[in-house]
Amino acid sequence: MSWETKARAHFRAELDSIRSAGLFKEERVIRSVQGAEIEVEYPPGAPPRKVINMCANNYLGLSSHPEVVRAAHAGLDERGYGMSSVRFICGTQDIHHRLERRLTEFLGTEDTLLFPSCMDANGGVFEACFGEQDVLIADRLVHASIVDGMRLCKAMQDTFKHSDMAHLEEKLIEHAGRRFRVIVTDGVFSMDGDLARLDAIADLAERHDALVFLDDSHATGFIGKKGRGTHEHCGVVGRIDIITTTLGKAMGGASGGCVSGRRELVEMCRQRARPYLFSNSVAPEIVAGALQVMDLVSRSTERRDRLEENAAYWRKGLSEAGLDLRPGDSPIVPVMLYNAKLAQEFSRDLFQEGIYGVGFFFPVVPKGQARIRTQLSAAHERRHLDLGIAAFRKVGAKHGILGLKRKEILAKFGE
Amino acid sequence: MDPMRQAILDYVKREYLEEDDDREVDASTRLISGGIVDSFSMVSLKRFLERKYAISIPDADASPEAFDTVESIARLVERFTAAKAKA
Structure with missing residues (x-):
């Protein structure tokens, strides 16, 4: 079988179907070391921009220690x-x-x-x-x-x-x-x-x-x-x-x-x-x-202690701002948006506010359970968290979801 | 609803819905494409059917499409029970 006559067309169609299902994943290029603040080139070709990273598994802030x-x-x-x-x-x-x-x-x-x-x-x-x-x-x-x-x-x-x-x-x-x-x-x-x-x-x-x-x-x-x-x-x-x-x-x-x-x-x-x-x-x-x-x-437990404090501060701040959070006591704090399209738009808007947080939706999470998964790090300073909470509040207000719970958000945006 | 469809529906509700799940599930509800059952947890449903109706469902037949609704599952089971009766 020749690649050009048959196989390329097949795989292009497969990729198109992933795209049209809204499931196409794209990498965002980071031009700095991993940390609480990173420089990201997004969209591709744009000048690198400094943003606060809220989606790394860098819980103890040791990636670039x-x-x-x-x-x-x-x-x-x-x-x-x-x-x-x-x-x-x-x-x-x-x-x-x-x-x-x-x-x-x-x-x-x-x-x-x-x-x-x-x-x-x-x-x-x-x-x-x-x-x-x-x-x-x-x-x-x-x-x-x-x-x-x-x-x-x-x-x-x-x-x-x-x-x-x-x-x-x-x-x-x-x-x-x-x-x-x-x-x-x-x-x-x-x-x-x-x-x-x-x-x-x-x-x-x-x-x-x-x-x-x-x-x-x-x-x-x-x-x-x-x-x-x-x-x-x-x-x-x-x-x-x-x-x-x-x-x-x-x-x-x-x-x-x-x-x-x-x-x-x-x-x-x-x-x-x-x-x-x-x-x-x-x-x-x-x-x-x-x-x-x-x-x-x-x-020392200093870093894990700081992480615990950061997670509690972040959770309290987002909750008081009116975001709907999954309950828990780990540094993974999911902000529930339920609707996949809303999660994607929310993530884009956060980026404009200098916050890097990624939307997760089906099939990564169950249908109707879309979210921005935020993750805390011991490398986050209080100012990072305050800026992040303010951004979530602003974007949440823009989409009219502050104070709303699952049923109300789903009624407004659908599954 | 006939007893087979009812038994499968009861199993699906018991096995896959959380207590606080307010979704209505009936014979035509999309189970896999609707996100209620995934391919990982589907194995217990297949085993339940095999045990209850004394059949063996080859993996090739236990496709996500065949397992997508209680109705399509019942039709699959009927196909195997009919084949067994003939044999």
Whole structure:
């Protein structure tokens, strides 16, 4: 088949259908380092503009932290740029093991294995550990990478209503005959910002002899008094069998992820997880930077404390301005707009006011649940938040939604 | 509504709607394209049908289109139960 006679037309039509469905994603180009304030070229070709970033996963503000950058430079000098190998051939340096030990201590687990990303960790862990005799029972709002990982595994799959413990228990009873029943959940749910009820989940697991899998990517480094994660917040450290998490968000934001947990399960990943076996080692400079991040988060809780204060201030300010927020106590604060077109226009208007916040709509979130997901950072200063709240108030007033709740907004704009 | 459609509808409501969900669901409501059921959570519905009606639905037949309404699901089940009766 020639590309020009048939295939190009096919893919152009596919892309056009994505465009006409309003689902076409475009990148906005940043011309600065990641931070609370960034320079963005938008629309393409426009002169770069300084805006306040309200949509990064840079929760602890470490993406461009001078100590992390310095440590990464030193790592580059001392251990080189890349490993040109997967881990088990000739891609494991002393610093990879050092970082794995630090993560094990920090997460309160038995062992840890680094992956190129948490997407890869989730892609590999289920297939490596579970099989046809088992069942994976997932919260319906888990991250897409978990859905993909589960699909690669031969275990039976089931789901329970979001954070609905009664429904989860029904499923545990329904699948009582399976060898292993694994409860699968996120710690902090990325679209809504709410926390899993991990204490109740751990109790259910104990009562029904099940295992618990937790993806704590939106929690590691800042949820819990010492920032160890949702399991610390819920008082269940040591009771979670598998934790996956990322270095690509709060923990410096470069890349890399891990599977951490019961020693034998981590070892199964080392033997069998395909993204570990067939993809490159995390690069030395990133490992060196991440070790510095571990130092920073272990040394002091100052940054996670500031993040918590920022989130509370932001939530209070937007709420008083009359915006409709999803309730929660994480630094993910979704401003609910319900209508997809309104979310897109709102995001554009915010940008004009110097605030970078992205609209999310179906299929990323359910129909009629469109929103601007705002995310706080320890790098935000009070003035950033005040400017952001003023912008939301102004744009909210422009669209006439201040003080309105779901039904009223839907009545005005439709689904 | 016949007993099969009623049983499927009852299952869909119990399995997929939240307690505070005020959406009206009937035999023609779009479940997948309407965002009530997604491909990830659809597996339990397929398993329910297979168990209740003692059939096996190949993955190729369990398409989002076939599972989009209670009506289309019932027709799919009827096709498999009829094939089983013949065999």
